[in-house]
Amino acid sequence: MYFEDNAGVIVNPKGEMKGSATTGPIGKECADLWPRIASAANAIV
Numbered sequence: 001m002y003f004e005d006n007a008g009v010i011v012n013p014k015g016e017m018k019g020s021a022t023t024g025p026i027g028k029e030c031a032d033l034w035p036r037i038a039s040a041a042n043a044i045v
Contacts, residue, residue, distance in 0.1 A: 015036060022037070
């Protein structure tokens with residue numbers, strides 16, 4: 001799998017996102033490690 005852009009999500013020490021939304025898909029590996037980020041994603045690949 002290849003993504004053209006690098007991306008990041010800013011989180012606090014508790015692992016909560018500083019923002020409220022993500023744009024574009026997130027990887028399944030990320031979703032497995034950080035379920036709170038996965039819940040805000042519009043697609044998991």
